[in-house]
Amino acid sequence: MSHGVTAGERFRSWSDIQANAARGAGGLSALGVGEDDSVALMLRNDFATFEVNMAAGQISAYAVPINWHFTPEEAGYILGDCAAKVLVAHADLLAQIGPGIPAGVKVLVVPVPAEIGDAYNLPPERRQAPAGVQTWDEFVAASSPNAQAPKLSRGSMIYTSGTTGRPKGVRRRPSTPELQTAGLVEVARYWGITADPSIVVMMNGPMYHSAPAAYAMTSARLGVNIVLQPRFEAEDMLRLIQKHRVSHMHIVPTMLVRLLRLPDKVKRRYDLSSLRWVTHGAAPCAPAVKRQMIEWWGPVINEYYGATETGIVV
Numbered sequence: 221m222s223h224g225v226t227a228g229e230r231f232r233s234w235s236d237i238q239a240n241a242a243r244g245a246g247g248l249s250a251l252g253v254g255e256d257d258s259v260a261l262m263l264r265n266d267f268a269t270f271e272v273n274m275a276a277g278q279i280s281a282y283a284v285p286i287n288w289h290f291t292p293e294e295a296g297y298i299l300g301d302c303a304a305k306v307l308v309a310h311a312d313l314l315a316q317i318g319p320g321i322p323a324g325v326k327v328l329v330v331p332v333p334a335e336i337g338d339a340y341n342l343p344p345e346r347r348q349a350p351a352g353v354q355t356w357d358e359f360v361a362a363s364s365p366n367a368q369a370p371k372l373s374r375g376s377m378i379y380t381s382g383t384t385g386r387p388k389g390v391r392r393r394p395s396t397p398e399l400q401t402a403g404l405v406e407v408a409r410y411w412g413i414t415a416d417p418s419i420v421v422m423m424n425g426p427m428y429h430s431a432p433a434a435y436a437m438t439s440a441r442l443g444v445n446i447v448l449q450p451r452f453e454a455e456d457m458l459r460l461i462q463k464h465r466v467s468h469m470h471i472v473p474t475m476l477v478r479l480l481r482l483p484d485k486v487k488r489r490y491d492l493s494s495l496r497w498v499t500h501g502a503a504p505c506a507p508a509v510k511r512q513m514i515e516w517w518g519p520v521i522n523e524y525y526g527a528t529e530t531g532i533v534v
Contacts, residue, residue: 223417225267226464227448228335232267234443237274240267240360244275247363248306251326255280255371258302260325262286262295262309262317265427265448268330268356270440272308273376273433280371280394285378285428288313292320298379299325302389308356310336312346329353339450372396375437378430380529390430390529407438410524410532412497413468415442420494422466424449424457424475431501435470444468454478458490465494472502476509480516487516495520 224233253259259276261283263269276283284302286295295317299307306326309317314329321327332347349355372394379387395403408414413421413435421439423446425432439446447464449457452475460466499522513521525534 223443223445225270225446225448227266227333228450230267230333230335234440237267237270237440239365240271241274241278242365243360243363244271244356245278245366245368247359248275248281249279249366249368250363251306253279253281253305256374257281258284258304258377260284260286260299260302260304260307261428262288262290262307262313263330263427264288264310264313264336264450265423265436266310266330266333266336268308269427270436271360272356273437274440275366277373277375278366278371279368280374282374282377282391284389285376285433286317287379287428288426290317292317294320296320296322298387298389301386302377302379311349312340312342314350314353315346327353328356328359330356335450339453373400376430376433378428378433380430404438404442406532410522411435411438411468411470411499412522413439413442413444416444419444419468419496420464420466421446422449422457422460422464422469423447424452425470425472429502432470435499439468452478454482455486458482458486458492461492461495462490467494467496468498469495470499470501472500473505473509474503476500476505476513480509480512492517497522499524501525 222233259281261272273283286298300322304325308328310330311332329349331349332342337347374394377389377391379389381387421444423436427433427436447460449460495517498520501524524532
């Protein structure tokens with residue numbers, strides 16, 4: 221069975237995603253994107269989210285995710301501050317920030333897939349690519365695969381809230397093979413993710429946040445199966461865990477609280493025995509919440525502390 225990403229009723233294998241990323245990298249290079257440049261993403265969790273991140277990484281450019289909720293002014297500030305040469309956005313989000321996009325930024329669009337459009341109650345016209353704007357898939361199909369020698373990946377440049385009222389982009393140095401190997405040791409220790417083909421990861425947090433982005437892209441590098449939840453909803457999460465035999469997840473305390481609020485009969489409806497390692501961070505978790513989750517899900521709940529600037533700390 222091939223491993224890859226499941227999104228709603230769709231599936232794309234890692235081999236196809238990697239092939240698209242290589243062509244995307246070639247296309248970005250042809251546009252003049254190179255080392256230390258920025259490629260911005262305003263994408264919900266979708267196949268293209270992985271492909272754009274990987275394509276930027278291959279040519280040692282920063283992938284800069286933008287919060288889905290931003291206004292034209294907020295998104296425009298980040299696009300200007302990181303000097304983005306390219307922006308890839310879902311169709312409805314592109315319309316949302318259109319007036320804020322600086323001149324000279326190459327824009328590529330991703331039509332909104334059914335499961336995301338349904339989760340956000342988007343009317344059909346908001347899901348379509350606007351006339352005259354090239355789609356990411358068209359761009360990939362028209363590009364030659366990246367032929368450059370492998371470069372050190374710079375990963376994501378996450379914008380974190382600043383003390384001056386403006387977000388600050390956190391630029392990490394390029395990651396050497398030694399650093400990447402050390403990082404995978406940390407990930408195995410604190411997130412439980414290894415190159416184990418039986419692992420099934422559920423991605424339920426937005427990949428514009430640093431931890432979900434790191435969790436998802438690490439899972440992608442290790443080639444494990446990933447299931448995307450288009451939008452967090454507590455019972456839908458339980459349904460997806462049972463349907464796909466999910467073993468690993470990264471969640472945040474507010475999700476735990478919303479899960480615990482479900483009626484007991486709903487909690488009992490789903491088989492969650494596949495869960496092996498549920499990681500949470502992002503905020504402090506009340507001991508009572510964690511105790512109730514352990515009573516319900518078993519000893520699979522693991523807390524870690526990290527930061528956008530440093531990654532996992534403890």
